[in-house]
Amino acid sequence: MNALYRITKKPLGAAFAGALAVAVPVALALPAAPVAAQTSNQLNRAASALRAITTMRASFTQSDRSGQTVGGTLTMRNPGRIRFEYGDDVNMLIVSNGRTLSIADYDVQQLERYPISDSPLGALLDPERDITRYGRVVATNSPNVVSIAVADPNKPEFPELTLVFTEKSSAPGGLELTAWVARDTQNQRTTVRLSNHRYGIDVPDSTFRYRDPRSSSRRPG
Incomplete structure (x- = not known):
């Protein structure tokens, strides 16, 4: 199965969980209508908040539509670096080194790579993807929640990604x-x-490396 499909769609009941698949909580349900009067200000604030993140580590939870849930740790370092490390029940890593998004599946010993601009996470990872334009x-x-939907008209095969921010004075950019x-x-x-967000932590380059699954069925510890 194509990794870009797995990244958003693979059921959790399979051999491993598809990255980024979670049921939308009621509190985050997103009406489709744009808020025209505040568009410019909120777009600029959201873009500034993303750019203001130097490093971040947070817990994440992901569930499929049937309610099965897995969790793990997300580590991010700008520009363009991210790591999704799942719990022991999901033998997979998703890592971006700032240039390439890599999906390492240790259960089937498969590795797939994509330029960050050609991934569904481009809105988060690609410094060239200006959310004030897209x-x-x-x-x-x-009133304390800002939501920005990002879609690249040149890549209609990718899902629209809506970034959800909450007002928080201690967070970079206040969001x-x-x-x-x-x-x-x-x-x-x-x-x-x-x-459980933490900002400004030490995140070494080694965070965004991984063991090639084609030579090992076990991910790094």
């Missing part, structure tokens, strides 16, 4: 990234939720 503000149920929601061409929605 994004639109969507209405939320709370904390708390979730993102992927909506595919069949209007199926999946989400990732973040918690």
Whole structure:
């Protein structure tokens, strides 16, 4: 199965969990109508908040539509570096080194790589992906929540990614990234939720390396 499909769609009951698949919580349900009056300000604030993150580590939870849930740790370092490390029940890593997004599946000893600009996470990882150009503000149920939907018209095969921020004065730029929601061409929605954020921590280059699954069935400890 193509890794870009697995990244948002693979059921958790299979051999491993598809990255980024989570049921959308009711509190984060996103109406489709843009909020025109606040678009420019909120887009700029969200873009500034993402750029202001130097390093971040957070817990994430991901569930499929049937309610099965897995969790793990997300580590991020700008520009363009991210690592999803799952619990022991998911023998897979997703790592970006700033240039390439790599999906290492240790159960089937398979490795797939994509330029970060050619991945569904481009809105988060690609420094060239300006969300003030590709994004639109969507209405939320709370004045303390800012949601930005990002879609690349040149890559219609990728799901629309909606970044969900919560007002928090101690977070970079005053906004904390708390979730993102992927909506595919069949209007199926999946989400990732973040918690326990830590900023400005030491994140060495080794964080964004991994053992090649083609030579090992075990991921790094």
